[in-house]
Amino acid sequence: MGQDELDIGDDDLEAPPSKPRLVLQSSQMNAQPRSMETPHEKQDAREERLRRELQTVRKVNEAIEGAIESLAKARNSMKTISTTVHSASSLLQTWTAILSQTEHNQRLILNPSWHGSSQDLADSEQETLLKQQAAERRECEEQERRTEAARKAEADERRRAEGAAARLPRGGARGRGRVWGAGVLGRQEEYIRLPIIRAMWLKVDEEGEPDEE
Structure with missing residues (x-):
């Protein structure tokens, strides 16, 4: 190399490289169309x-x-x-x-007391018949109990009526006997005759009863 080629001034040493400047210019050129997009x-x-x-x-x-x-x-x-x-x-x-x-x-076949389906059917019918007879017997017993209860009630009523009739006063003056005899004709007739009979009793008491022969 010559001396002239190696002679570099201070301005050349202080100047920045040119490549970054080119890159910046390129980016500015690319950004310029984007900002200029059409609608x-x-x-x-x-x-x-x-x-x-x-x-x-x-x-x-x-x-x-x-x-x-x-x-x-x-x-x-x-x-x-x-x-x-x-x-x-x-x-x-x-x-x-x-x-x-x-x-x-299998249990039926191995059972020695099993005599076939006919016997089973007969046993079933027999059981049904026994149940029906038992039901009829219970119904008859219930009917007999009701009849006996009605008969007993009727007998009690009859005894009460007889006891009431036995407690009625008997004997004494003839007027009193006529009073109770008249009472047999009916309760209504007895109520009608009571005032008359009471007057007769008063008269008999005043006069005195006749001596019996």
């Missing part, structure tokens, strides 16, 4: 954002619809499972009844 471009950008948001909402709706369909399928599956369980329960009950009947038949 049409702004509308297009807004519509683009709306389209992206709409697409996002559609995806969310699709996910929700998929979840709803999955729930519906799960519900149908649960119904199918419930129907299957009910059918299995019915089959189990039927099988249990068959086993119980089989065990009963």
Whole structure:
């Protein structure tokens, strides 16, 4: 190199490098078109954002619809499972009844005192007849008790009437005998004659009773 090429002044040493200056100018050039967007471009950008948001909402709706369909399928599956369980329960009950009947038949066959279904039917009819006869017998006994109670009540009433008649006064003056004899004609007639008979008693008491021969 020559001396002239190595001769660098102080101004050259203090000057900043040119590359950062170029980068700053490039960024300023890029920012200048953005600030100068037209209304049409702004509308297009807004519509683009709306389209992206709409697409996002559609995806969310699709996910929700998929979840709803999955729930519906799960519900149908649960119904199918419930129907299957009910059918299995019915089959189990039927099988249990068959086993119980089989065990009963086996006990009957092995029972030496069993004489067939005809004998069972006859025994059942005999048992029904015995129950009917017992019911009729109880009804007859109840009727007899009611009849006996009515007969006893009638006898008691008759005895009370006879006792009341026996307590009536008898004998004495002829006027008194006529009073009680007249009372037999009826209670109403007796009430009518009482004042007359009382007057007769007073007269007899005043005159005195005649001596008996």
